[in-house]
Amino acid sequence: MxxxxxxxxxxxxxxxxxxxxxxxxxxxxxxxxxxxxxxxxxxxxxxxxxxxxxxxxxxxxxxxxxxxxxxxxxxxxxxRADAGWVLGVDIGGHTIRSLVTDLDGDVLSSTCVTVTPQLGRRERLAALDRCVTAALTEAAVAPDQIWSTGVATTGLVDGTGKVMLSDSLAEWTGVDLAGHLRRRVAGPVRVENDSKLAALAESWRGVARHAKDVVFLLAGLRTGTGLIIDGKLHRGFGNSAGEIGALPAIGWLRAPEHLRAWSGAREDEFVDVFLAARDGDREAVRAVRKYTRDIAVGVSALILTLDPELLVIGGGFSRSADVVVEPLRRELDRWCLRTPEIRVSTFGDEGVAFGAVRLALEQVEASLYAGSELSSPAFFGAAGSN
Amino acid sequence: MxxxxxxxxxxxxxxxxxxxxxxxxxxxxxxxxxxxxxxxxxxxxxxxxxxxxxxxxxxxxxxxxxxxxxxxxxxxxxxRADAGWVLGVDIGGHTIRSLVTDLDGDVLSSTCVTVTPQLGRRERLAALDRCVTAALTEAAVAPDQIWSTGVATTGLVDGTGKVMLSDSLAEWTGVDLAGHLRRRVAGPVRVENDSKLAALAESWRGVARHAKDVVFLLAGLRTGTGLIIDGKLHRGFGNSAGEIGALPAIGWLRAPEHLRAWSGAREDEFVDVFLAARDGDREAVRAVRKYTRDIAVGVSALILTLDPELLVIGGGFSRSADVVVEPLRRELDRWCLRTPEIRVSTFGDEGVAFGAVRLALEQVEASLYAGSELSSPAFFGAAGSN
The missing domain is CATH 1.10.10.10 (Winged helix-like DNA-binding domain superfamily/Winged helix DNA-binding domain)
Known part of the structure; x- marks a missing residue:
């Protein structure tokens, strides 16, 4: 032959x-x-x-x-990481954050703008624009020099970059985020749920770098999850994977109430309950334990379902991980056949935004070959200025 | 260049x-x-x-x-499907079943032996041997002509083919199933959990043939699940994926009790409650509805977590699917963001055994190339007779 x-x-x-x-x-x-x-x-x-x-x-x-x-x-x-730039944006209830990075994901600029969940659609989009403009200015990169943009938002997102459903942000269901940003920066724009992108960030350059199967828990004012399966972000058939928190029986919807009860319903005092628990305040310790117990049922359901190598705790509460991880591990040991290793995110507040950067970089990699021919960096610049 | x-x-x-x-x-x-x-x-x-x-x-x-x-x-x-033969075995609480097939999975013989969950280890292994011998005899295939064997058992299985944990079969934890069968048939022997293999069968040649992400529900005296993710059986880091049923909060442990209460605790009368419900017996309808409600919470947790394309109902109760599927769909609609299409297995009692056949065939495919050279069928025969 x-x-x-x-x-x-x-x-x-x-x-x-x-x-x-x-x-x-x-x-x-x-x-x-x-x-x-x-x-x-x-x-x-x-x-x-x-x-x-x-x-x-x-x-x-x-x-x-x-x-x-x-x-x-x-x-x-x-x-040649310096051949181009990408933009990653995290649109949360309380903060909007933008990162401009090179093709290695090394940060040129990071900016954030404070918002509230109650802000109307138009005001939130205006805040988003201010945040992006500030990041581009700080990085000295023009909008038409951005090759690719990744956007994270709370809620469910469809394949075209529209918000299908958002419970936590006012007037957010139906917003065409990809369309909005495409009018502001060059290159393709992709949008994804924030918990999913935080998981992607951990798998890319966070504490889950070497793990194939990971359950990521976004622990904060809301509780969310993102799944890495066989090394890839699991999106689901309708892009709605990781929404176990919507099931009342697993307790995530009521879990933050225990903390809210202690802090007298002021959301910005959530941090205090962890500080107080750390100092041994008995009521605070009890509130954190109740929170942890409610969270643990859903986390156990995820672990029993997927048997992951790693459980990663991220989100706002991850900075109080020293008060949360041990009670959580004890609860998981009650329910799970095999409690996986637990790691705490080291991204601080930037995990979701880094996931958005990774989404943008995946798009660059997918476009390396336009058709069957290797593209030059110049190709992206040209495509971007359309 | x-x-x-x-x-x-x-x-x-x-x-x-x-x-x-x-x-x-x-x-x-x-x-x-x-x-x-x-x-x-x-x-x-x-x-x-x-x-x-x-x-x-x-x-x-x-x-x-x-x-x-x-x-x-x-x-x-x-x-050339007729170049060799494989063996698939399903060891359940009430039945042991063996299939001998060609390399396409076309059945040469199918035999089964009745057992009980209470049977001791030695008696169950003896029943297994009788069942395998009968299948080989019926197919006119000698034990040293079997290229590869797949075995399904209830419980958790480790990578070497030992049963790590079995709650439902007496004296079954610790049995070296692969070792036992390797002394009886030629070729490699692989062992896997029965729910996982039933899911694999659906994905291979069942109702989930064309789906990438599938939640398979083994509905019967026990409730189990197997997950197909991105077209592949999801095993988990410690081979313990799909064990959400162990979590009391999701209700699978108590679900069959509703049926048992109706039928007066006789396991073999489970079928009657479905027949009675089909005939409109109000107590039976109520028992089936309670069963379905308990099952639905865990199934919703799986669907919300994975957002599969398809939910497949298999196992003993799948023959009564007409009474179960509609109430189940109504319950899922209450909890899920997107209820997937529901299909009922068409394998009858042979789904798990077909999954075991598929496991055996995967081993043959993996061995097609020994090193970097294409192996001939004769290679397998020779390897088998060692």
Whole structure:
């Protein structure tokens, strides 16, 4: 039989190889050709071919040897993260946050604007615009230089970037978020639920980096969840996965009431109950325990269903994790066949926004090959200015 | 740059192409070379190459033209399902069932033996041996002609084929099922939880054939679940996924009690309560409604979590689906954001056993390439007789 594959097979193969090289360089760089071949699992010859092609198109650059290097060191290569910029936006009930990053997700600017859940649609969109403009200005990036935008919002989102359902934000159901932002920045705009994107951020560069199956719990004024299954964000058939909190029997709807009761119904005093519990205030300890017990039933349902490697606690309450994690673990041990390792997010308030950045970067990666041809960075700039 | 991929890349590519050809031929055959190229998406030349290689190794055969065919018809090819046999076993509380099938999963023999949950370990293993022997005898296949065996059991199973935990079968925790069967039949033996394998069967050749995300409900004396996520059986980090039924808050543990109360605690009269409900007996209708209400809370938790395309009802009660599905759908509509399509298994009592067959066939497919070389059917026979 002949050893020659056809042109179609070859171009598909080269495309996969190029993406493999880019993926390796984006997580660990600079690398020599030998290291690159080893990490990608490709042959030396294939690695050289695709790297040369990627350099030619502007995606990869050779790195200058460190000053003082003796002899002739092996050439090293890096991904050109500075070839373009992306925008990540988190629209929450109390804060809107924007990040401008390079193609590695390294932050050029981070801005936030304070809002309230009661704010009307028009006012919230105006606040969003102010926040985005401030981030672009601080990063010294023009709106038409943004290659791709990811947006996180509370509620359910459809595939076109419209809010299908939002219980917690006033006048938010039906807003065409993608359409709104497309008129303000260049490049494609994708919108996704905030808990899902916070989970994506943990899986990308957070505490769940190396885990395949992860239950992420967004613990805060609202309780939400995002699922990473087999290394990928699980969206569901109608993009509505992770909404177990809507089921009254699992107790998430009433869980924050225990904290609210202690703090006298003032939402901004939630933090105080954790501080008081940390100081040993018995009523506060009891309120936190009741909260934890209610949260634990739903978390147990998720763990028993999916048997994840990791449970990650993020969201506003994750800063009080020292008061919450141990009572939670004890409750989980009561109900679960195997309580997974519990990790606390290290993103602080930026987890959701980082997830939005990751969504934007996935779009860039998906567009690396326009049709079957490798695109140059210039292609994105051109596409962006439409 | 050079157009020549290296040997390593090529052999990986050819391996993927050969598996693509086999997969297409296993679902739809016989096919002409043109049809085969179209279905696999490979080039004509690549398709011819790998098909020739597969014929040479005994996996694919040319089909004789139908008698009376005029002119010179295009040659057609089929997968040689008759090249070998596999065994699928379902060990339940009340029945043990064995299927011997060819490599397409077409049944040569099906046998079952009646047992009880109270039976001791030694007696249950003896019943298992009788059941397997009867199936082999009926199929006229010798134990050393079995290429691969899949086993389903209630309870949790570890990666080596041992039962980690069984609540419903006496003396079953700790049984080394894989070890036991390896002494009786040739080839590898894999063991998996019965609900998981029933879900796998639906995804393979049941009512969930074309769905990517599926919640499967095993509804019977026990309630279990198996999850298909992104087209694959979801096992979980510790192989314990799908055990939401262990959580008291979701009501599955008490659900069958409503039926048991009606039938006066006799397990074999469960069927009667459905018959009576179908005939309009008010007490029976009420018992079925209470059962359905309890089941629905856990099913809603699964649906809200995963947002599947499809909910499949299988297990013993699936034969009474006409009495159960509508009340269940009404309950799901109360709790779920989007109630998925509900389908009822058509496997009758054989769903779990078919899942075990599929597990065995997956093992055969995984072994098609031993190292990087295509194996011949003879290879499996030889491996089997060790």
């Amino acid at each position: 002949t050893e020659e594959p056809t042109g179609g097979d070859l171009s598909r193969l080269r495309q996969l190889n190029a993406l493999a090289v880019i993926r390796v360089l984006r997580t660990d760089q600079p690398l020599t050709m030998t290291e690159l071949a080893k990490r990608t699992g490709l042959s030396r010859a294939s690695t050289e071919d695709v790297t040369r092609e990627l350099i030619g198109h502007g995606w990869v650059a050779e790195v200058e040897p460190a000053p003082g290097t003796l002899g002739r060191p092996a050439r090293r290569y890096r991904f | 050079t157009e020549e991929p290296t040997g390593g890349d090529l052999s990986r590519l050819r391996q993927l192409n050969a598996l693509a050809v086999i997969r297409v031929l296993r679902t739809d055959q016989p096919l002409t070379m043109t049809e085969l190229a179209k279905r696999t998406g490979l080039s004509r030349a690549s398709t011819e190459d790998v098909t020739r290689e597969l014929i040479g190794h005994g996996w694919v055969a040319e089909v004789e033209p139908a008698p009376g065919t005029l002119g010179r018809p295009a040659r057609r090819y089929r997968f």
